[in-house]
Amino acid sequence: MTVRQTAEALGLTLLCGDGDREISGVYVGDLLSRCMSRVTEGCLWITIMSNINAVAVAALTDPACIVFCEDVEIDDVVLDRARENDIAIAKSTLDAYALCVAYHNACGENQ
Amino acid sequence: MSEAVKFHFDVDGSDFSSAGAASVMVKKKLRQLGYPPEVIRKVSIAMYEGEINMVIHANGGTADVEVYDNEIVIILSDKGPGIPNIELAMQEGYSTARDNIRNLGFGAGMGLPNMKKYTDSMEIDTRIGEGTTITMRVSL
Ligand SMILES: Nc1ncnc2c1ncn2[C@@H]1O[C@H](COP(=O)(O)OP(=O)(O)OP(=O)(O)O)[C@@H](O)[C@H]1O
Ligand SMILES: [Mg+2]
Numbered sequence A: 001m002t003v004r005q006t007a008e009a010l011g012l013t014l015l016c017g018d019g020d021r022e023i024s025g026v027y028v029g030d031l032l033s034r035c036m037s038r039v040t041e042g043c044l045w046i047t048i049m050s051n052i053n054a055v056a057v058a059a060l061t062d063p064a065c066i067v068f069c070e071d072v073e074i075d076d077v078v079l080d081r082a083r084e085n086d087i088a089i090a091k092s093t094l095d096a097y098a099l100c101v102a103y104h105n106a107c108g109e110n111q
Numbered sequence B: 001m002s003e004a005v006k007f008h009f010d011v012d013g014s015d016f017s018s019a020g021a022a023s024v025m026v027k028k029k030l031r032q033l034g035y036p037p038e039v040i041r042k043v044s045i046a047m048y049e050g051e052i053n054m055v056i057h058a059n060g061g062t063a064d065v066e067v068y069d070n071e072i073v074i075i076l077s078d079k080g081p082g083i084p085n086i087e088l089a090m091q092e093g094y095s096t097a098r099d100n101i102r103n104l105g106f107g108a109g110m111g112l113p114n115m116k117k118y119t120d121s122m123e124i125d126t127r128i129g130e131g132t133t134i135t136m137r138v139s140l
Helices: A003-010 A032-038 A052-061 A076-084 A096-109 B021-032 B037-058 B111-117
Strands: A013-016 A026-028 A044-047 A065-068 A089-091 B005-012 B060-067 B071-078 B121-127 B131-139
Touching: A003 A013, A003 A065, A003 A096, A013 A076, A026 A096, A032 A052, A032 B037, A032 B111, A044 A052, A044 A096, A052 A065, A052 A076, A052 B021, A052 B037, A076 A089, B005 B021, B005 B037, B021 B037, B021 B060, B037 B060, B037 B071, B037 B111, B037 B131
Parallel strands: A026 A044, A044 A065, A065 A089
Antiparallel strands: A013 A089, B005 B060, B060 B071, B071 B131, B121 B131
């Protein structure tokens, strides 16, 4: 599924970035030095760490999209930095578990 | 032998919002130069962790990246407090980061272990009260 298809299926709000990228895999995490080694190219990275340092991690690891979950606040500077680095960001009111379940189900339906 | 490509960065220790910027720049350069994704990934992870450590533990420093035919060398140098016990600092999960830093997502105690894991060699030269220089090599 692409980022846009996933956003539709999971009810995410896509805030910036390329919606046409294909997603491969999911990682959930908030501790940045763990995310640094675990977020892989093209994955969906679900986190509550909606700060500028998360954007730096994404700029280095290149996930297809960061999903800021649990309705965390997102500063404009975060989105600006994401746009500068061509990083897609979406937000959701759901928690990480609910998002993973929804993504899993959506993948099944799209096969 | 072709001339080495070298990059130098001053890493600001007071600006958390730009932490990681030097690593992002190096990643972009290596990509332009056409290095394989695995090499770029290793250099990115190792340099990012070292850069962040200089910002959160040592009030900034300098980062030098030298690209040779057979390896990429990353040298991170700071004038911070030094690392009293390297063996302890190298353990996964060990961190002296304070709460305000942890709230930003740092302090998992995985930075130094990542640097070791994703490079082919890592040397730590540290002096208490004087600073730390870490040299990492990624083979090509
Ligand atoms: N450049 C440095 N100067 C002084 N102390 C350092 C430096 N780099 C690391 N340390 C010390 O080593 C500890 C372990 O570093 P490491 O990078 O593994 O974890 P961390 O920075 O605390 O957390 P994380 O990297 O997971 O966000 C640090 O908490 C700090 O006490
Ligand atoms: Mg660290």
